[in-house]
Amino acid sequence: MTKVYNIAIDGPAGAGKSTIARAAASKLNFVYVDTGAMYRAMALHFLRKGISSQDEAAISEAVKTADVTLAYDNGVQQVILNGENVSGLIRSEEVGAMASATSVHLSVREKLVELQKGLAARENVIMDGRDIGTCVLPDADLKIYLTASSRVRAERRYLELKGKGQDCSLEEIEKDIIKRDHQDMNREHSPLKQAEDAVLLDSSEMSAREVIERILMLFEERKLEERS
Numbered sequence: 001m002t003k004v005y006n007i008a009i010d011g012p013a014g015a016g017k018s019t020i021a022r023a024a025a026s027k028l029n030f031v032y033v034d035t036g037a038m039y040r041a042m043a044l045h046f047l048r049k050g051i052s053s054q055d056e057a058a059i060s061e062a063v064k065t066a067d068v069t070l071a072y073d074n075g076v077q078q079v080i081l082n083g084e085n086v087s088g089l090i091r092s093e094e095v096g097a098m099a100s101a102t103s104v105h106l107s108v109r110e111k112l113v114e115l116q117k118g119l120a121a122r123e124n125v126i127m128d129g130r131d132i133g134t135c136v137l138p139d140a141d142l143k144i145y146l147t148a149s150s151r152v153r154a155e156r157r158y159l160e161l162k163g164k165g166q167d168c169s170l171e172e173i174e175k176d177i178i179k180r181d182h183q184d185m186n187r188e189h190s191p192l193k194q195a196e197d198a199v200l201l202d203s204s205e206m207s208a209r210e211v212i213e214r215i216l217m218l219f220e221e222r223k224l225e226e227r228s
Contacts, residue, residue: 005030005124006139007219008132011146012192013100013180014153016203016211017128020146023212025126026075028219033070033119034077035129035136036099038112040090041068041081043098053101060107068112070119093168093176100180103130104187130184133195141226142219143198146211150177152204 007030009021018034025032045066051058071078071085079087089095102108116136119125127136133143148156154174161168184192194200199218203211 004121005141005219005223006120006137007126007142007144007215008137008140008195008198009126009128009144009146009215010130010133010192010195010198011128011144012130012153012177012184013096014157014177015146015148016156016208017146019208020203020211020215021126021128022077023208024215027212027216028124028126030124030126031072031119032077033116033125033127034079035112035116035127035132037077037079037087037090038068038070038115039099039103039108039129040095041079041086042066042108042112043095043102044086044090045081046102047095047098053098056105056107059102059105063107063111066111068115070115093173097176097180100183104183104189106189109189130192131190133198134193135190138195142215142222143195144215144218145194145198145200147200147202148204150174150181153177 007024009017011017018036021034022032042063046053046059046062049062051062067082069080071080078085079090113136116127120127120137129136133140133145151174154170154177157173157177158168158170201211201214
């Protein structure tokens with residue numbers, strides 16, 4: 001039976017996990033699993049139903065009517081919510097904030113983690129999120145904890161939104177990032193933290209290309225260690 005390889009990339013909001021993981025997956029011909037997009041799709045479901053992020057009972061009930069799946073169109077991941085492609089609807093700041101606030105609920109995590117584990121058992125994957133190396137894929141072949149300063153992360157997000165023609169405030173974005181860091185690191189279930197065996201990469205002064213090259217090099221080193 002052919003060995004299946006898993007790479008886990010964790011880190012705080014705005015660290016560039018999705019961009020890095022997607023590019024590295026493309027170079028390795030791995031499946032890229034954007035777990036954050038799955039949580040965002042679930043958050044969109046809650047927003048559409050007008051549910052408060054604090055209403056745990058309503059969220060637990062709404063989870064039962066949410067079917068979040070992944071599809072691939074020419075190698076590009078598409079996020080499907082109850083049969084609707086919502087890939088273009090889940091990247092707003094509102095949905096992101098809701099995803100961070102509702103991911104603390106156990107019912108949400110259990111629903112999505114089951115799908116994530118199933119994918120990783122069948123395919124070579126690079127999966128990014130907040131608790132991949134610690135909870136979802138504790139036996140991943142390579143674990144990365146990707147971070148950057150809150151200011152650098154805010155500046156990157158600011159430029160991204162400006163490039164899309166959206167009016168935004170750098171100070172407000174940084175404030176939101178710091179708030180989300182606190183929520184993610186202090187939630188009761190599967191908090192954001194660096195796995196003991198994860199490699200720390202601070203991208204504050206690194207380009208995306210440098211980070212990708214570093215991850216590919218680390219993966220090759222792990223494979224060589226395995227063979228020796």
